Amino acid sequence: MPDRSKQDVWTKPAAMAIPEGGFFKDKLEQGRYGPIFPKTPACYGFSIIAKIIPGREPVFYEYAKNIEKAVAGQPDVLAVLKLHYLRWNLFDINGETYFQYMGIFDTDFDKYTEDAVAIFAASGLNTVFENLEGFPKDWKTNAAAFIKFVRDHHRPSFLEYGEYPFVSADEIKKALQLKAAFSNMLDQMQ
Amino acid sequence: MLENEDIQHILLARTPALTGRYEFLSFRNAACGRAWLSAICEKAQSVAEVMASVEKDKRWVTLAFTWNGLRALGVDEGSLATFPEEFKQGMVARAEMLGDTGRNHPDNWVGGLARSDLHAIAILFARDATERSRCQVEHANLVARCEGVEVLSTLDLEATPPFDYAHDHFGYRDRLSQPVIEGTGEVPTPGTGAPLKPGEFILGYPDEDGPPANLPQPEILSRNGSYMAYRRLEEHVGKFRDFLREHGKTPAEQELIAAKLMGRWRSGAPLVLAPDKDDPALGADPHRNNDFNYKQMDPHGYAVPLGSHIRRMNPRDTAHNMNRRRMIRRGATYGPHLPEDAPEDGVERGIAAFVICASLIRQFEFAQNVWTNDRNFHELGNERDPIIGTHDGTLEFKIPKRPIRKKITGLPAFTTVKGGAYFFLPGIKALRHLATLNDVR
Numbered sequence: 001m002p003d004r005s006k007q008d009v010w011t012k013p014a015a016m017a018i019p020e021g022g023f024f025k026d027k028l029e030q031g032r033y034g035p036i037f038p039k040t041p042a043c044y045g046f047s048i049i050a051k052i053i054p055g056r057e058p059v060f061y062e063y064a065k066n067i068e069k070a071v072a073g074q075p076d077v078l079a080v081l082k083l084h085y086l087r088w089n090l091f092d093i094n095g096e097t098y099f100q101y102m103g104i105f106d107t108d109f110d111k112y113t114e115d116a117v118a119i120f121a122a123s124g125l126n127t128v129f130e131n132l133e134g135f136p137k138d139w140k141t142n143a144a145a146f147i148k149f150v151r152d153h154h155r156p157s158f159l160e161y162g163e164y165p166f167v168s169a170d171e172i173k174k175a176l177q178l179k180a181a182f183s184n185m186l187d188q189m190q
Numbered sequence: 191m192l193e194n195e196d197i198q199h200i201l202l203a204r205t206p207a208l209t210g211r212y213e214f215l216s217f218r219n220a221a222c223g224r225a226w227l228s229a230i231c232e233k234a235q236s237v238a239e240v241m242a243s244v245e246k247d248k249r250w251v252t253l254a255f256t257w258n259g260l261r262a263l264g265v266d267e268g269s270l271a272t273f274p275e276e277f278k279q280g281m282v283a284r285a286e287m288l289g290d291t292g293r294n295h296p297d298n299w300v301g302g303l304a305r306s307d308l309h310a311i312a313i314l315f316a317r318d319a320t321e322r323s324r325c326q327v328e329h330a331n332l333v334a335r336c337e338g339v340e341v342l343s344t345l346d347l348e349a350t351p352p353f354d355y356a357h358d359h360f361g362y363r364d365r366l367s368q369p370v371i372e373g374t375g376e377v378p379t380p381g382t383g384a385p386l387k388p389g390e391f392i393l394g395y396p397d398e399d400g401p402p403a404n405l406p407q408p409e410i411l412s413r414n415g416s417y418m419a420y421r422r423l424e425e426h427v428g429k430f431r432d433f434l435r436e437h438g439k440t441p442a443e444q445e446l447i448a449a450k451l452m453g454r455w456r457s458g459a460p461l462v463l464a465p466d467k468d469d470p471a472l473g474a475d476p477h478r479n480n481d482f483n484y485k486q487m488d489p490h491g492y493a494v495p496l497g498s499h500i501r502r503m504n505p506r507d508t509a510h511n512m513n514r515r516r517m518i519r520r521g522a523t524y525g526p527h528l529p530e531d532a533p534e535d536g537v538e539r540g541i542a543a544f545v546i547c548a549s550l551i552r553q554f555e556f557a558q559n560v561w562t563n564d565r566n567f568h569e570l571g572n573e574r575d576p577i578i579g580t581h582d583g584t585l586e587f588k589i590p591k592r593p594i595r596k597k598i599t600g601l602p603a604f605t606t607v608k609g610g611a612y613f614f615l616p617g618i619k620a621l622r623h624l625a626t627l628n629d630v631r
Binding site for chain 2: 029030031032033079080107111112114115118119121138140141142143144168170171
């Protein structure tokens with residue numbers, strides 16, 4: 001783990017090769033729900049890949065509109081997840097449709113997992129997972145089952161790269177705020 | 191409606207105890223364990239009993255069991271399997287995630303608390319030392335009658351002077367911020383938040399998310415029960431005072447440093463409401479001493495540093511789903527008081543406390559893993575809880591200040607974990623159920 005107290009880590013692009021299985025065996029860190037996938041130059045993240053229940057494709061497209069609306073209505077709805085980016089894909093293998101959910105975020109998923117489940121439950125963002133095969137029906141009251149599904153379907157990266165490694169979304173937002181404040185100040189001094 | 195006659199009192203009632211004793215027990219076979227439990231379980235008072243007679247009672251008893259202890263009493267494997275995974279594993283197996291590493295590692299724990307044959311705890315709170323001695327003898331006689339019940343260790347509890355309010359060995363006022371439970375009739379003091387659903391703390395009731403789910407079976411065993419995380423935390427008073435002297439030139443400066451680490455003056459007065467100068471009257475006033483938030487009143491931590499103890503243990507309006515993370519704290523101090531002018535004497539003293547919650551993984555473990563020991567809590571980068579976090583001298587503590595913040599590097603460990611365990615706190619009927627299980631062996 002790099003020393004994050006060093007202020008200039010972000011200036012040096014970095015890549016990290018990750019062993020098969022997704023963990024560095026000698027640096028394994030335990031989380032509440034099991035070992036934590038390592039932080040890389042591209043921060044924490046997951047790539048969940050699961051088969052959808054046949055015929056459910058339209059639900060996913062409907063879901064996309066719901067998320068768009070939810071975030072527009074309440075921009076901090078996903079704040080607890082400490083995200084940078086999320087990407088959702090549907091793709092097919094041999095005529096069967098699979099779902100991929102990739103996220104890049106600043107905290108290991110275990111840390112806020114119950115909060116994540118709570119967000120999904122409270123904001124009606126749930127539907128899409130319920131259309132995946134094997135998703136636990138009691139997920140709203142069983143965080144352990146939810147996290148097990150996520151872990152079982154996470155395909156860890158074997159390589160990650162960061163152009164500005166290890167920088168958190170909060171730090172980026174703060175830097176942009178500072179830049180804005182500074183330009184504003186310069187404008188006012190004209 | 192809370193079934194107060196079936197809930198062990200420790201969950202909901204505070205008792206006027208100045209002393210006490212914990213006894214940690216092991217059962218060599220199920221029959222002897224049940225014989226002990228049959229004899230003692232009538233002494234464990236319910237909430238209803240304590241509410242009715244707390245003024246005249248002199249002692250209060252609480253009984254709880256580890257997962258191995260439930261098995262040792264003869265609970266069948268089918269039932270044992272229905273308990274949550276973290277409780278089954280026990281605190282020792284969860285050590286790394288909890289931050290119990292280095293000096294805090296279970297290998298260094300005392301009192302046999304890291305042993306897998308730790309089965310039960312009998313908690314005694316007593317009004318005075320005479321009553322404690324009487325109970326101690328009575329319990330020793332009971333154990334002597336139950337061949338096969340072994341006392342692994344004991345811990346005597348003592349309040350520290352001055353005795354007119356609860357505080358720890360560092361001098362910080364305690365018992366300031368406790369959640370209030372719906373149905374108890376207790377009115378929350380300002381700043382405490384609305385009463386929480388009982389299921390956050392007591393099994394078998396709706397919680398903040400809805401109806402009860404995934405309860406251990408059979409129902410008679412889990413209903414009105416709860417979980418307790420026990421922590422025996424040594425407080426290094428000499429080191430703490432040296433630190434204050436090192437970082438504060440005057441007594442006033444030293445008090446301010448102590449306050450910044452905690453987020454409250456040692457009197458209990460919160461820095462949000464008394465940022466520059468202690469206000470003991472405010473600290474002692476329950477109607478004012480909890481009445482603050484962070485988002486509006488101190489967003490940048492100029493009063494209460496972002497990494498201070500109370501900001502981590504209860505982030506109030508700066509965390510999500512706070513109602514799912516609350517905990518009830520009980521316990522007491524142990525060891526002799528170290529007078530203000532005395533040098534460190536090397537004698538162990540500290541806090542022996544219980545965190546009570548319906549889900550160890552969601553409440554206690556989350557607080558320990560994220561709030562206490564996440565180095566990057568509030569984007570702090572290289573900090574842990576300055577009072578109870580895991581420290582090896584390489585972390586820092588930042589005190590926001592205008593024009594320039596103060597950064598203390600090489601923060602020492604003011605506390606050391608000397609032991610801990612996960613216990614299940616059964617209801618009164620469940621205690622009787624356990625005492626009368628058929629011996630299947």
